[in-house]
Amino acid sequence: MFRLPAVFQLIISLFLHTHDNEDLLDQQFTAKSPWNSQNRAPTVRQVDLVVQNEDISPDGFLRSGVLVGDSFPGPLIRGIKGDRFRINVTNLLTDNETMEASTSIHWHGIHQTHTNWEDGSAGVTQCPIPSKHSFVYEFDVHHQAGTFWYHSHYSTQYCDGLRGPFVVYDPDDPHRHLYDVDDENTIITLADWYHLTSRLAMPPNSLPPLADSILINGRGRSPEGPKTPLAVINVEYGKRYRLRLIQMACDPNFNFTIDDHEMTIIEADSIATKPYTVDFLPIYAGQRYSLVLHANQPIDNYWIRANPNTVRAESGFRNSINSAILRYTGAPPMEPSPRRYPQARKPLVETSLKSLMNTKPPGQPYPGGADITINLQMAFDFETFLFTVNGAVFDAPKVPVILQILSGAENADLLLPKGSVYVLPPNKVVELSIPGTIEDLGGPHPFHLHGHDFYVIKPAYTNEYNFEDPVRRDTLNTGFEDSNATVRFTTDNAGPWFLHCHVDWHLEMGLAVVFAEDTRGTKIQSAHVPDMWRELCMDYDAVKKS
The missing domain is CATH 2.60.40.420 (Cupredoxins -  blue copper proteins)
Known part of the structure; x- marks a missing residue:
């Protein structure tokens, strides 16, 4: 190589x-x-x-x-x-x-x-x-x-x-008329940060660590740390900005707000939505939104806030933690004055979030109206400190699932890790139901599906199904123990695809399954696999042995 x-x-x-x-x-x-x-x-x-x-x-x-x-x-x-x-x-x-x-x-x-x-x-x-x-x-x-x-x-x-x-x-872009500016300066990333490296932060047989700080565009402060510079988003009065908000945390979910400003959602997880104006936006690990912000407030500095859930990081804003700055052209280069955390007047209600295109979900318009229905029941073993999904722990196999398929394994009994691989035939409608989890077991878990987006026919925290115009996305909040989130997708993309909790610590603890979709089609596609990919396993094995 x-x-x-x-x-x-x-x-x-x-x-x-x-x-x-x-x-x-x-x-x-x-x-x-x-x-x-x-x-x-x-x-x-x-x-x-x-x-x-x-x-x-x-x-x-x-x-x-x-x-x-x-x-x-x-x-x-x-x-x-x-x-x-x-x-x-x-x-x-x-x-x-x-x-x-x-x-x-x-x-x-x-x-x-x-x-x-x-x-x-x-x-x-x-x-x-x-x-x-x-x-x-x-x-x-x-x-x-x-x-x-x-x-x-x-x-x-x-x-x-x-x-x-x-x-x-x-x-x-069908929403092009709604904004004036969309460039690298309007991207906002939200992340958690740890003072210990990952192996030291969560050694075997332990629980996930608490985040030491929250970073917005790579900058932030810890509660007892120095007053390091905060990220600044610059805007000009009168212009409309497409803010691309990316939640790339390993663990916490955030409540995202910008003081004195409303935001209009026009995209969720790369799928255009009907415009929906909010002032309080819960966002979970792996999710993305595009928000149109109209810079129509008095020229000043305003707090941008990403308040984490209290179980996984310190919430609040002492020492200006969990914060960045929205700065109007002409405002002094200083932090905003201290203000109370704004009261949500227009919080996101997930049942009100709709895809722009009025496409109905595949399958029949009633619960269970799909070719394949799967319920994923999560549990946690306090002796092994591992999660299970339907009784199985996902333990990454030494031989990748795709390579197992290309080597001849086509049914779930032969594919590893045992109990974690679900073989799905092509061109079928799958209805996937994921119950919520108590906070003490890491809930709410955000689940991400590779290779697809899905129709959210029932978000968490509601008993209502939407078979007319549900939002499509690829990462879903599954809620607490009294919730259940249900989605649908069609098996039209051959290959093994991960479905996992996007709290990265939880994935490491086994909270995942693999959908081996159209194993025959996967083999047919393998003719296009580059030699460099085939050499990876040999190189990796050689390095491990040395």
């Missing part, structure tokens, strides 16, 4: 950017551009990501992290609907004592239609990329646009820093 000489690895790490013509991209992504999808050919976006251990202190506490280059979050990857992405990941990680030295990267929300092996899920769709090796992910986004992100999908590595934004712009 090709390995980059050390001098070129250094050059790449110093010049960590896409190979795009950035001026041209900026012109194409400017909201006022007349450019549209009819007058361009799809573009190949060449991207280099160098993963390495670097010291970082986003909240004033210095520690080593797993970073792309030397930044957190990682650099923005962006393109346009219809583009092809060719992303070269070079692994220069060296710390194998307190963190993982191998890696893989998942492109969260990208369906990977006909390219399941590019999904980036270690143990499911690939072997990890070992240290001092590289791998090229290559995939198209023919029919998708919106707000995505990327992160490590190997153990709890993304908790150490490997996460970043990924945006695919739509030149025919």
Whole structure:
């Protein structure tokens, strides 16, 4: 396998950017551009990501992290609907004592239609990329646009820093008339941060750690820490901004607000929604929203707040924790004056969130009206400190599920991990029901499905079903113990796909299953698997043995 000489690895790490013509991209992504999808050919976006251990202190506490280059979050990857992405990941990680030295990267929300092996899920769709090796992910986004992100999908590595934004712009965006500005400066990332590395923070047979701080666009403060600089979002009075909000935490969910401002939701998890105005937005790990903010308040500084659930991190705003700043042009460069946490007048009600296109969910318009119905019952074993789903713990297999299928295993009895793989035939409607969980067992759990979005026919906290115009998304809050969330999707994308809790600590503790979709179709697609992918397992095994 090709390995980059050390001098070129250094050059790449110093010049960590896409190979795009950035001026041209900026012109194409400017909201006022007349450019549209009819007058361009799809573009190949060449991207280099160098993963390495670097010291970082986003909240004033210095520690080593797993970073792309030397930044957190990682650099923005962006393109346009219809583009092809060719992303070269070079692994220069060296710390194998307190963190993982191998890696893989998942492109969260990208369906990977006909390219399941590019999904980036270690143990499911690939072997990890070992240290001092590289791998090229290559995939198209023919029919998708919106707000995505990327992160490590190997153990709890993304908790150490490997996460970043990924945006695919739509030149025919149906909501284009609602905003004036949509660029890299209007992306807002929400993340948790830990002063201990992941292996030390959650050793075997222990519970997940509490976050030490909450970071907005990579900056934040811990409750007892120094007054480090906070992130600033700059706006100009009178303009309308498309804020792309990405929840990339390992654990907490947040209540997101901007003092004295309302926000109009126009996208949920890359799917356009009917405009819905709120001033209080609960958002769970893995979820994304696009929000139109009209800068129509007096010129001043305003608090942006991401208040976490109290069980997983300290809530509130003492020492200006859990905060960033919205700054109008002309306002002084200072923090906003202290204010009470605003009372929610227009909180998000999930049953009121609708997809823009009035497409009815597949299947029949009644509960259970699908070809296949699956109920996932979660439990926790306090002796092993592991979660189970329908009695089985997901323990990442040494041989990825896709490779097991390509080697001839086609039914659940032969696929590992035993009890965690559900074989689904092609072109069937699946109704998936996920009961909620008590807070003491980590609830509410946000579940993310790879390879698909789904129709949320019954959100958590309601007994009402929607068979007319439910929201579509790929990450779902399943609620507390008195709740049950139900979704539907069609098995039209061959390959093994992860369904897992997006609290990364919980995934490490076994809270996941795999849907092996259309195993015959998976084999047919395997003719296109690149040699580099086939070599990953041999390289990984050789490094492990050495």
